[in-house]
Amino acid sequence: MGESTNLICECGHEWREELYFDVERRWEGMGTDGLLANAPATCSVCGYKGVARGIIPDGDSQLKFYLKRENSLYFPRGGWKPSSSMGSSIILNPAKELNIHLYGEPSCETLDLGEIAYYLRRKVDNISVDLRDPFFDEDFPSNEDFMKKMAEAKIHDFSNPDFRPSSLELERPFMSEEVAYDGFKLLSASRELLGEDELNTQHIHLIFTNCYFGTWDEKDKRYHLRLSSYGFPSLISTTGIVEAPARPSEFYRMKRKRGEEPSEEQVNGKFLSHNDVRLTEALKGISMQAIFYHLTGEPFCVTPLCRLFNGHWQEEVLESQMDRPEFCSAHEKILENLNKKQ
Ligand SMILES: [Zn+2]
Ligand SMILES: [Zn+2]
Incomplete structure (x- = not known):
């Protein structure tokens, strides 16, 4: 709790902030074991206000939270075209x-x-x-x-x-x-x-x-x-x-x-x-x-x-x-x- 967290907004803006998490459930698989948590956050660049989500890993790897759609770990987007x-x-x-x-x-x-x-x-x-x-x-x-x-x-x-x-x-x-x-x-x-x-x-x-x-x-x-x-x-x-x-x-x-x-x-x-x-x-x-x-x-x-x-x-x-x-x-x-x- 309260640890400085790396936040990434869908608009691309990245910053660090002290977040107070709500733990949702235990998360295992897809390469990371830990706790799935969320916290309200606001992006100062695009102004989007929402719930940032991420995984608090069991080890001491860095905390990274994403300010995006709340309910998916897929961090979804729209359509795709080849570069x-x-x-x-x-x-x-x-x-x-x-x-x-x-x-x-x-x-x-x-x-x-x-x-x-x-x-x-x-x-x-x-x-x-x-x-x-x-x-x-x-x-x-x-x-x-x-x-x-x-x-x-x-x-x-x-x-x-x-x-x-x-x-x-x-x-x-x-x-x-x-x-x-x-x-x-x-x-x-x-x-x-x-x-x-x-x-x-x-x-x-x-x-x-x-x-x-x-x-x-x-x-x-x-x-x-x-x-x-x-x-x-x-x-x-x-x-x-x-x-x-x-x-x-x-x-x-x-x-x-x-x-x-x-x-x-x-x-x-x-x-x-x-x-x-x-x-x-x-x-x-x-x-x-x-x-x-x-x-x-x-x-x-x-x-x-x-x-x-x-x-x-x-x-x-x-x-x-x-x-x-x-x-x-x-x-x-x-x-x-x-x-x-x-
Ligand atoms: Zn933003
Ligand atoms: Zn058009």
Whole structure:
């Protein structure tokens, strides 16, 4: 108690402060054993006021607390795109038709791929959109090389990307909500399953999946859960869109007070829940981010009302995806120009 603690805000600001912790429970695994604790804190740079959380380790390693979404150790974020060093943007040959393939996720009951396909056809000219079976299903190839790649993509320790169990099991990979994968490795393993005739810029593969994936952040030495990972193919997580963006602060306040999570209705529908009726509408814009990534190299926009806004909070995701206008004037224009060229 009262020990000087290193605090890191989501905005990137780092400082030290005497914190008075509330211990929540014992924490074991993911590389650290200790006590999971929280303390109220305010960032002097971005002004965010919230509950910082961290682990008080059993040993005497340094205390590090994160001022972020309260209830997750994944320290979640929004969507992800490769940094420019990871690959150049793809320039489309506009003379040819663009083929968009949507792979379904049957475990998400409110995901209506047909409606997303209809939406995309209305927004982008000269495209074909087809609906496909789930990408990750029982027909997974069972060759050793691919299974090894999947095993390596599994996140075993959210604070250590290199940690591997001493024997890596070459188990038949299957997607489950209990496993989280490194988004970049999952993406590159998935790429090898695409048919050679569809491995070119005239094809966009949008894989909807219920699995969790994250990306490693060098700055705060943590994996961050993501709702999407853009590339070739692009991955969109139907669970990530619910769990990755932070919920409104009253959610965490009520949770602390009552000791249990309030429902979506209790916070006036300000966050998406699993099988939320708004998921399909929200995922239309996330699909557009993947298409913009493919066409222009940039999936995101800085305007909060635009569907391409990379919301890190549930309220931001809902505002950008559910409210009018759909796109900011700059992106309306880009879309118009793209459609004119075709
Ligand atoms: Zn801050
Ligand atoms: Zn925009």
